[in-house]
Amino acid sequence: MAGVTERTDQKDRASDPETTVTEGFERPLVTVDVVILTLRAGVLHTLLMKRGADPFQGTWALIGGYIHPQEDEDLEAAARRILRSKAGIDTPYVEQLQGFGDARRDPRGWTVTFAHVALIPSDTLSPRHGANAETVAWWPVDARAVAPPLAFDHARILAAAVTRVRNKVEYTSLPIHLLPPRFTLTDLQRVYEQILGRPIEKSQFRRRIAEANFLETVPGEFRQSSNRPAQIYRIKTGLSTIFFDRTI
Amino acid sequence: MAGVTERTDQKDRASDPETTVTEGFERPLVTVDVVILTLRAGVLHTLLMKRGADPFQGTWALIGGYIHPQEDEDLEAAARRILRSKAGIDTPYVEQLQGFGDARRDPRGWTVTFAHVALIPSDTLSPRHGANAETVAWWPVDARAVAPPLAFDHARILAAAVTRVRNKVEYTSLPIHLLPPRFTLTDLQRVYEQILGRPIEKSQFRRRIAEANFLETVPGEFRQSSNRPAQIYRIKTGLSTIFFDRTI
DNA sequence: CTAAGTTAGTTGCTAAATGACACGAAGTGG
DNA sequence: CCACTTCGTGTCATTTAGCAACTAACTTAG
Structure with missing residues (x-):
């Protein structure tokens, strides 16, 4: 079925990669x-x-x-x-x-x-x-x-x-790149939901994010609105995209 | 921070992709x-x-x-x-x-x-x-x-x-490509273990493979050796690499 | 002919993880 | 101060992982 050819013949040699300049073939x-x-x-x-x-x-x-x-x-x-x-x-x-x-x-x-x-x-x-x-x-x-x-x-x-x-x-923290540097967990959850096209359970989502350990709170900073304020988070310094153990 | 530039200037136009032949730049x-x-x-x-x-x-x-x-x-x-x-x-x-x-x-x-x-x-x-x-x-x-x-x-x-x-x-059935067309479940498990570099529990492995539903038995065919013969399996026709719901 | 040895394949049990849901917390506005 | 909304956490049934035991089927030694 599979095997190693006996020798590279003349034609093969001419088309060896990075060996000689292509002969008879235009560069794409x-x-x-x-x-x-x-x-x-x-x-x-x-x-x-x-x-x-x-x-x-x-x-x-x-x-x-x-x-x-x-x-x-x-x-x-x-x-x-x-x-x-x-x-x-x-x-x-x-x-x-x-x-x-x-x-x-x-x-x-x-x-x-x-x-x-x-x-x-x-x-x-x-x-x-x-x-x-x-x-x-x-x-x-x-x-x-x-x-x-x-x-x-x-x-x-x-x-x-x-x-x-x-x-x-x-299975990654890719959505952080679709958000500004500071955001709330609900913001992040929305991005996941919008891209995946399905709802995610809040408590599970927060558990996963906490375990992945790539976010930190901005102490004392909250998003103000007409209801309970939401804690502001940011990405821990030096971290980029994180891979989760499981799916989100 | 991010914004759309006002216009593509002369230089940009010259280097527009697939628009004109490259000018002043060699093709890699x-x-x-x-x-x-x-x-x-x-x-x-x-x-x-x-x-x-x-x-x-x-x-x-x-x-x-x-x-x-x-x-x-x-x-x-x-x-x-x-x-x-x-x-x-x-x-x-x-x-x-x-x-x-x-x-x-x-x-x-x-x-x-x-x-x-x-x-x-x-x-x-x-x-x-x-x-x-x-x-x-x-x-x-x-x-x-x-x-x-x-x-x-x-x-x-x-x-x-x-x-x-x-x-x-x-999280895929990729190892099937490292095996001949007919193999036993133990063969397949070995490949997973050898590539991942860690042992996998037999019963769990077999459950996952069964759930993924991409293999079928070859009826009546068994691998003979000096102990209990092992059922031979093959990939169901028309299927290529399968993605599992979870990790193996 | 039988016992020992080996691998195949299944089953059962316990602890941990997960998923669905509910409830208290903290704010605003009437 | 009550209704309303969203934030954040706690509870609990269900599922899954990890481990181990057990049966099955065959070969080989004696």
Whole structure:
């Protein structure tokens, strides 16, 4: 069934990775795309950009760009730079999703992209009604689908990003990246519920969060409203996303 | 803090993804690497190849190659072709791990690679002692480390692959890909234990597997030995990797 | 032919974890 | 000061994990 080939022949040698410059094969076009997700009024939204040039001119697409070998340290740095220059978003949570590459996603030929997911705090981005209101906009991501048809295979990438986030929310503290630095436990629970699309028992939720031990109270600070004030929490310094032992 | 930029300026436009051909930026070199994992005598092993040319001539490296735009449908197809041509391994379990790319991993400059993980059944590959015994070999992956120093950032990729597999084994049926098509429940339990590095309670393990409902008995077939024969199982047709509700 | 040894597979029990729910606490507004 | 709302915790039935014992089915030694 499986076995090791006898020898790498001449053709194989020529196409050895990182051995010689490719011979007879064009280098695929490499891009970096970022799926930006946030919660707006309790619904997951993504930031899309209307393409200004062919292919897919006038079609909505993910925020993306090329690697700048002179500027970019690595792939994540490239994603962060693109995020900053194209969407004006600075240093949020960015993680690589996966690569997508084939012959058909771009009419110009074989291309590859490194898809990333960026999470930004709820409602910190106000929708723009200025010069670029018509080229950059938030779109709701309801039941694993967005309203507009997307360029390239971006619908597939977006779906993969949302699936990744939904799965990861089940067993990590990922939602903290969708909240401002200080929040209440009820705020956090709402985010979990909104992304997972199902209610979570309050006492169980609080038990899990307490066990995970990644939050601390801000002593003496409470969210005031027309009822019992809620304790304000923040993430313990030095901690990032926490993995729970079990599902939330 | 976060906001949408006013407009994409001239420079941004020039570097718009998939809009125009890159101007002033070289295309990074694109490769596909595969971390091949199997169990040999109860220990996780990976298949490495000694590099025949610079850079890193004579150093052990992952199996990898270039994308062939004419032949390869997509990234996974490229990984499968490389697997076949370089290691003689056909259609096993292949999944993309993630992309790695920066300016320092290859002395020739900015390169990117799409790292994949391939799992192949235990002990179906006999170690070769033929012509290429010295250029292709199995290496044990013990405590998140392999014996030889690896070329490029392959040590990091290998570590990421092993971490991914270890994590995924906790809550999926991934180990079935490390077994032949027919196996006993004890075989399967052994694989889980060997990869996770801890014992699992027999009765609990069998309960979980039964609940997950992805195996079926092969009626009348038993593994014969010098004691009570064990029922042979196979994966139900049409099912691939199953996700459990809880950890194993 | 039988007893000992080994692995397969199931069952039972106890302690801990989980899920559903209720109740007291702490504020506001009429 | 009473009704109302949300915060936060406590209670308890049910489920699950961890452990161990037990039966089943076979081989081999004597």
